[in-house]
Amino acid sequence: MTIYDQLTQFTLFQGMSRADLMEVVTHTKLGFLKSHEGQKVVKEGDSCTQLMLMTHGSVECETISDDHQCRVVEKMVAPYMIQPERIFGMTQKYTSSFKALDNCNFITISKEEVLLLLETQLVFRLNMLNMLAADTHRMRHRAWQSAPKTLRERIVRFFFSRCVYPAGAKSFHILMKQLGNELNDSRLDISKALNEMEKDGLINLHRGRIEIPMLERLLM
Numbered sequence: 001m002t003i004y005d006q007l008t009q010f011t012l013f014q015g016m017s018r019a020d021l022m023e024v025v026t027h028t029k030l031g032f033l034k035s036h037e038g039q040k041v042v043k044e045g046d047s048c049t050q051l052m053l054m055t056h057g058s059v060e061c062e063t064i065s066d067d068h069q070c071r072v073v074e075k076m077v078a079p080y081m082i083q084p085e086r087i088f089g090m091t092q093k094y095t096s097s098f099k100a101l102d103n104c105n106f107i108t109i110s111k112e113e114v115l116l117l118l119e120t121q122l123v124f125r126l127n128m129l130n131m132l133a134a135d136t137h138r139m140r141h142r143a144w145q146s147a148p149k150t151l152r153e154r155i156v157r158f159f160f161s162r163c164v165y166p167a168g169a170k171s172f173h174i175l176m177k178q179l180g181n182e183l184n185d186s187r188l189d190i191s192k193a194l195n196e197m198e199k200d201g202l203i204n205l206h207r208g209r210i211e212i213p214m215l216e217r218l219l220m
Helices: 003-005 020-026 111-119 124-144 151-161 174-183 185-200 215-219
Strands: 030-035 040-042 049-057 058-064 073-077 097-100 106-108 170-173 205-206 209-212
Touching: 003 020, 003 049, 003 106, 020 106, 049 111, 106 111, 111 124, 151 174, 151 215, 174 185, 185 205
Parallel strands: none
Antiparallel strands: 030 106, 040 097, 049 106, 058 073, 058 097, 073 170, 170 209, 205 209
């Protein structure tokens, strides 16, 4: 796969002409990074100083709540950009940790080069604005969604609201007592609802851990 094909896998470069892509490849300082299985790619709290475009492989994304009572583990497969929105804004630090699940390849673009692309490439600039705007729209819409009517719906809302990507396999490390505290319900009611979801084949329960094979199935 050529460098042109690798770049067009990502939203920021889609819609660009071959001439524009050639200009990007020719005049932009692109970095190339390899991470081996088990290697930490990004750690929560690290400064985001570059775009990281994963062109091959898969990573484990781990997000921990501020009180450390809930930990969510997700799998992200190439092509995938690691928190591109964190390169700008008030807090330019990663909010999740990423670890390579196998051998991964990345294209990296420093913040300085990103600013040059925003200045010189109209399509890149529009794609970046659209990407950031889409995130804002989703966040604003979330507050206006209909309130969950049942405990199961509240549990599903809890799962979705704490995931980086709203589909695929997820692993929630949280005690039922803590989940009850989060949802203002008793541990017994939480246990009953989760066991019903397990009987329906939606989740798998373990001690202190809830495995979700396919998050999107919870909405069916």
